[in-house]
Amino acid sequence: MENTDVLVVGGGPAGVISALTSAKNGHKVILIDAKSYEEIGNKTCGDAINLGPLKMLDKELGIKFPSGEEVADDVEALVFQTDKVTFPLFGDGFVLNRHPYGQRLLKLAVESGVEVRAETKAIKAIVDETGVKGAIVKKKGETTPYEIHSHITIDCSGRNYQIRKTVPSHLFPNLEKKMEKRDVAASYREIIRLKEDHPYAKKILLIYDGKIPEPGYFWIFSKGPKRLNIGIGWYLDMSVEKGMKELFREVLHKYYPPGTYEVEDKGGYTIPTRYPLMNAVTHGFxxxxxxxxxxxxxxxxxHGPALAAGYYAGKVASEALKAQDVRAEQLWGYNVAVMKDFGLSHTKLQLFTEALRKVKTPGLEYLFKRKILSQDQFMTLHGGMSLGRSEVLKIVLKGFPRYDLLYNLYKIVKGVQKFDNLFERFPNSPEEFPEWENEFTTVMDNIRNW
Ligand SMILES: Cc1cc2nc3c(=O)[nH]c(=O)nc-3n(C[C@H](O)[C@H](O)[C@H](O)COP(=O)(O)OP(=O)(O)OC[C@H]3O[C@@H](n4cnc5c(N)ncnc54)[C@H](O)[C@@H]3O)c2cc1C
Structure with missing residues (x-):
């Protein structure tokens, strides 16, 4: 058995940044990851990231922007596209080469004092009635697991959520455990090299193609001259006649026929794609x-939200350790920080996802083609802000006679207002949470089941 102040499970973006932040604040930190040291940070991904979280890392931790071999292309526009319509939005960021960027963050964490244990898997949380006390872990190739005891355990194990899912619900009912099929997207992508250059420099395209069950999409992200990161994804609760790779190839060949490209890398994985946990803490966790x-x-x-959340987790954990109080009450500020940064806007974006499930690609085309929703209005709603009454009236007039679409837009506008209202009253402590969560769940369930 060993002891540490902070045990971080997972060395992806959330894990390295929470470990680094805790270590910079003077605490003893062990970070474990199932991968080898050299593979940490390497992940099958679309590789796109916007500037917001990178600016935060620079300001708060002095971590410089990705550069050199870490950057495949700059991003200046996010484009929504169907067979019939193109709808560009402004969006600054990068298409990264995740592996070198992830390795740089890992190196910075080690330089800050983090002890990294690679090829070490968390099996389950160590828990007693007073909270999470660490994890039972196992080193690759060894038969006997061992215990790492910690004052605070930060679960950054990604889609596996290995610690959260092994925390008993009867002891800590505020911590949600489920991950339903409708909340997880399956995804597959290839990095291809073309013979000719492509027209997508500095762009990331989300393409809604009737063949892919909405709100799933096909993406084309520029990886620099002659290279593209192309992928496909949809939710696990959607039934599709064809396999993911087969459909991927079919859609890809509409853009790049066989013989025009070489596959440099390929892979798939699942992505938990839902509004955030409203509460992501319990005692020591x-x-x-x-x-x-x-x-x-x-x-x-x-990627960006994971970096931001990692920073908040490390900061709040450090404050709790200094106060020698790791109870949920002391860690609650983490929930507040996440909600303020991206939690509320992600919750509102769930409305778009639900609407797209209903209106599907032809509905989206109708909206964009008839300019029922302007780019500014889309950006406003997408950014989680509300539209004024006169704007809503204009939308209604332009949308005639597609009342089905208008109904969904109305639901978005109303939902945005409801969440604004609810989050103004976001609980300040775990005691206030159950009542607030009931209200939240009623609103969210109504929206998801409309
Ligand atoms: C195909 C695909 C495309 C994507 N495209 C984009 C995109 O373009 N832009 C974007 O921003 N995001 C994208 N994402 C999502 C993005 O990759 C993730 O949201 C992000 O990596 C989350 O970071 P994380 O640190 O939470 O988890 P991860 O990056 O998944 O890291 C989790 C780490 O935990 C380790 N781990 C897991 N279980 C255990 C265990 N039991 N014990 C020890 N270690 C464990 C893993 O080895 C891994 O290193 C994409 C995802 C996929 C799958």
Whole structure:
């Protein structure tokens, strides 16, 4: 048995940043990951990231922006596209080469004092009635697991959410355990090299193709001259006649026929793609990144939110250790910080996802083609803000006679207002949480089941 102040499970973006932040604050930190040291940070991904969280890392931790071999292309526009319509939005960011960027963050964590144990898997949480006390872990190739005891355990194990799911619900009912099929997207992507250059420089495209069950999509992200990251994804509760790779190839060949490209890399994985956990803490425990549903539920971008959540987790854990109080009451500020940063906007984006499930690609085309929703209005709603009454009236007039679409837009506008109202009253402590959560669940269930 060993002891540490902070045990971080998982060395993805959420894990390295929470470990680094805790270590910079002077605490003893052990970070474990199932992968080898050299493979940490390497993940099958679309590789796109927006500037917001990177600016935060620079300001708060002095971590410089990705550069050199870490960057495949700059991003200046996010484009929504169907066979008939193209709808560009402004969006600054990068298409990364995740592996070198992830390795740089890992190196910075080690330089800050983090002890990394690679090829070490968490099996389950160590728990007693007073909270989470660490994890039972096993080193690859060894037969006997061992215990790491910690004052605070941060679950950054991504889609596995290995610690959260092994915390007993009867002891800590505030911590949600489920991950339903409708909340997880399956995804497959290839990095291809073309013979000719492509027209997608500095762009990331989300393509809604009737063949892919909405709100799933096909993406084309520029990886620089002659290279693209192309992928496909949809929710696990959707039934599709064809296999994912077969459908991927079919859609890809509409853009790049066989013989025009070489596959450099391929892979698939699942992404928990839902509004965030409203509470991601219990005594001695914080969940961050994919393990806490921090992926944007509309675009499936989770890298940036994982970095941001990792920072908040490390900061709040450090404050709790200094106060020698690791109870949920002391860690609650983590929930507040996540909700303020991206939690509320992701919750509102769940509305778009639900609407797209209903109106499907032809509905989206109708909206964009008839300019029922302007780019500014889309950006406003997408950014989680409300529209004024006169704007709503104009939309109604332009949308005639597609009342089905208008009904869904109305639901979005109303939902945005309801969540604004609810989050103004976001609980300040675990005691206030159950009542608030009941109200939240009623609103969310109504929206999801409309
Ligand atoms: C195909 C695909 C495309 C994507 N495209 C984009 C995109 O373009 N932009 C974007 O922002 N996001 C994208 N995402 C999502 C993004 O990859 C994740 O949201 C992000 O990596 C989450 O970071 P994380 O640290 O929470 O988890 P992860 O990056 O998944 O890291 C989890 C770590 O935990 C380790 N681990 C897991 N279980 C255990 C265990 N039991 N014990 C020890 N270690 C464990 C893993 O080895 C891994 O290193 C994509 C995801 C996929 C699958």
């Amino acid at each position: 914080i969940a961050a990144g994919d393990s806490a549903f921090h992926v944007n539920p509309f675009s499936a971008e989770g």
